Amino acid sequence: MRPLHLFIETSRPSLPTVSSAHCRALKSSLIADTYTSNNFIHRYLKCSHFSDALKVFDEMPRRDSASWNTVISGYVNADDPSNAWGVVKSMKRLGFPLDAYTFGSVLKGIASGGSVVCGQQLHSDIVKLGFTDNVYSASALVDMYAKFFMVEEADRVFGNMKHRNSVSWNALIGAYVGFGDLRSCIELFVSMEREGVRGDGGTFAPLLTLLVEVDDDYQLMRQFHGKITKNGLEYENTVLNATIVAYADCGCIRDSKKVFDGSNGYRDIVTWNSMIAAYLERDLERDAFDTFVEMIRRKIDTDAYTYSSILSSALVGDARNPRLGASLHGLVMKMGYEKVTPIANAMMSMYVKSDGDDYMVDALRVFRYTPSKDHISWNTILNGLSQNGLSEEALKLFHQMHNDHVPIDQFAFSAALKSCSDLATLHLGKQIHALALQSGLQEKEYVASALIFMYSKCGIVEDSCKSFEESRKLSSVTWNSIIFAYAQHGQGKTALNFFTLMMDEQVSPDHITFVAVTNACSHAGLVDDGLKYLKSMKTMYSIEPRPENYACTIDLLGRAGDLNRAKEVIKEMPFKPDAMVLKTLLASCRSCGDIESAMEVGNQLLELDPGDHCIYVILSDMYGNLKRWDERAVMKRLMKNEGIKKVPGLSWIEVKNKVHGFNADDxxxxxxxxxxxxxxxxxxxxxxxxxxxxxxxxxxxxxx
DNA sequence: GTAGGGTTAG
CATH class of the missing domain: 1.20.5 (Single alpha-helices involved in coiled-coils or other helix-helix interfaces)
Structure with a gap:
């Protein structure tokens, strides 16, 4: 994907300057001189005037290899590898010898977006013409293989090089960076230093992108930072910017900020974008936004990266700025970015995430007016429809994607399958499962998880289990789903067996695992086990319980009829109960028939969320059951006065590919x-x- | 006229 060069401003010589110089040269008939002509070809190419450059090239009485190479590198730098390759072919046909410059330029082009077959032909030319020891040609070859993820070939070319400089090493390290293989990268880095080649910006910047929040990556990062400082690279922009992001990636945003604050005077636009990205990595949307505001205040240029970051983390309105979405959308239009695909995608993402008024309509409008949609544009909308409960529309869109040959990846599959679950449409779910099998994506965790959920929702927990078995079980994602599935089907014991198995396999649980486990206990009536699991979160697994973990535990106690212990759990919570926790308690009050407690909880809830219909519904229902008609009438009147309507429950059935929805009494x-x-x-x-x-x-x- | 490197969107 390369839409960015369309709007990144580069300083170019202006065309008039070049053409007037060219006219002068023509008049003084300097143009016959090969060197001067090559120079004009170069200058025309720099300001993207291909026709003028080619005219000079065509009309030259005598071309040398530099003339050819200049045209080739012109195409490569304009991101046009196929034309560059075409020129190489003409060169060969006309018998002009390819040289180190030719190989260097054209391989760079092929690496950035050509065909590996061309690259392999050039490889054999390099061998035939004896350029294997040329550090430029060989390094470019290593890099080309690296970009095509062909590590063995990259390794072999590198191993045969007589002389290697930092660019050669960096190209090879790049091959392993492509695979995310940090250990191999570090080994290569050590060998590089042992061979007496110092790491430079091209070494450290890509290495730092591999650090994540695990084990001792933070310690490693500090060591790298030390090396960077020792090599005098800490203010080199690529390294500085990668440092800021890397600290955030391995969990220490404070270090990111320290580096950023200490970089005044060395920053470029990417430095600012990196700080914003660093904050967003740690979910610090507000800090990211403040950094953006600071950029505007200091009149620092913003670019497409800035806007796509800010947009995707923004909601249309919030307490600080209810008109935020409108302002950002306006700014984007003012910058002329609204038709740039990554920006449009980020805008859709903002609208999709904002709940409240129907922002899906705005997201769809952006989608419609985006001229070149990529698969992320499609996925964003698909996900939006699916998340916002517009399941039928989501499945229609998925169908269209399939017909239009939009590449369908794991994100698309999981969104479509979620909609199948919401509609409980087994028929469609199975078809999508078949498609996933064709592409081999069924083993991806999020697809497998969606399949497990879909089969469970459609009532076939055995097929959930099959999908689980077919998946890669590396993280908690699929494990959580299978535990949920068996819990949902009332097979609490089986669900808990999966948890035991998960621990045996040494897969780290997360707070969602414990939501699933507590759910399983709830359905199997294992009250004491449920409480034990809640306690073990912190003591055995160092996971801080979140409100949803307490809510599940309250549900567990409520179903067991132990309202008192449920209330105790709330008292022991380290934070104030939120609406979800209180609603669960209210439901427990109902199942225990305790109207006094229900009224108390209801009042608390009304303060938090006065517009929620279910508080009124539960209370009036309870009064009705107790035949306390007057109080029930009061609740109904309150609801009417507040303008609250009961949201009716809906049921669906799928008949011959069509989904039919029904209300009660419909x-x-x-x-x-x-x-x-x-x-x-x-x-x-x-x-x-x-x-x-x-x-x-x-x-x-x-x-x- | 030649090779490597940092920031964005689900």
Missing amino acids: RSHPQSTDIHEALRGLLFEIRVSDDEMGISFDDQDLTL
Whole structure:
């Protein structure tokens, strides 16, 4: 993907300057001179005037290899490797010898977006023409293989080099950076120093991108930082910028900020963007935004990177700035960026994430007006539809992606499968599963997780288990899903067995694992185990319980009828109960039939979230059950006065590829009469068979 | 006229 060069400003010589110099040269007939002509070709190419450059080239009486090489590097620098390759082919056809300059330039082009077959042809030319010992040609070859992830070839070329400089080493290290293989990179770095080649910016900057928040990467980062300082590279922009991001990546944003604060006078635009990226890596949206505001205040140029970061982390409105989305969208338009794909994608992401008014409409509008959509544009919208419960639209879009040959990756599959789960449409879910199998993506964790969830939701936990077995089980993602699946199906013991297995396999649990585990305990009635697991989070696994962990535990106690212990759990929480925790407690009050406690919790909840319909619904329902009609009427009136409507529950059924939705008491379906007729028949049969089996059914439960 | 390196979007 390379849309960025379209709007990155580079300082270019202006065309008029070049052409007037060219005219003067023509008049004084200097143009016959090969050296002067080469110079004009170069100057025309620098200001992207290919036609003029080629005209000079075509009209030259005598071309030398520099003339050819200048044109080739012109195409390479303009990100046009296919034309560069075309020129090389003409050169060969006309019998001009390729030289080290040719190989250096054209291999760079192929590495950045050409075909590896061309690269291999050039490799054999290099061998035939005896350029294997030329450090430029060989290093470019190493880099080319590295960019195509062909480590063995890169290794072999590198191993045969007589003389190697830092560029050669960096190209080889780059091959391992491409695989995220930090250990090999470090080994190479050590060998490099042992051979007496000092690490430079090209060594450290890419190395630092591999550091993540595990084990002792932070200590490693400090060592690298020491080396960087020793080699005098700490203010070299590529290294400085990579340092800022690397500290954030291995968990220490304070060090990022320290480096940034100490870099005044050395910063470029990427330094600022890196600080913003560093904050966002640690979910510090506010700090990121403040950095952005500081950029604007100091009149520092912003670019596409700045806006895509800021947009994707922003919500349309927040307490500090309710019109934030509109302002950012306006700024983007003012900069002329709105049709730039990464920016449009980030804008869609902002609208998709903002809940409240229907921002999905705005996201779709941006999508529609984005001229060149990439697979991220499609995925952002697909994910938005899926997350916002617009499942049918999501599946339609997925279908369109499939027809339009948009590449479907794991993100697309998991979003589409989530929508299948929400609709409980097994038929479509299976079709999408088949597609995932074709592309081999079923083993990716998020796809597997979505499959597990889909089959569980459609009632086939055995197929959840199959999908689990087919997945890579490296992180908690798929484990959590399978534990949830069995818990959802009331097989708490099996779910807990998976947890034990997960521990045996030494997969680190996260707070979601414990939500799943507590859920399993809840469904198996294992109250004491559930409480034990909550305690073990901190004591055994050093995971700080979050509100959802407490909410699950409260649910567990509530279902077991132990409201008092549920209240105790809330008292022991290290933070104030949020709406989710209180709602769970309110539901527990209902299942225990404790109206006094329910009123107390209800009042607390009304302070937190007065617009929530379920508080009113639960309370009025409880009053109704206790036949306290007056109080129930008061609740109903309150609801009416506050303008709160009960959000009706919906059911779906899928028939012949079409999803039909139903409300309670819903007669709007065109075949409503037939449907009810069929249901009455079914009910009758159930009643007959129940009578035969001696089960008495309360008609009330089955009223349609 | 030649080779390597940092920041963005799901």
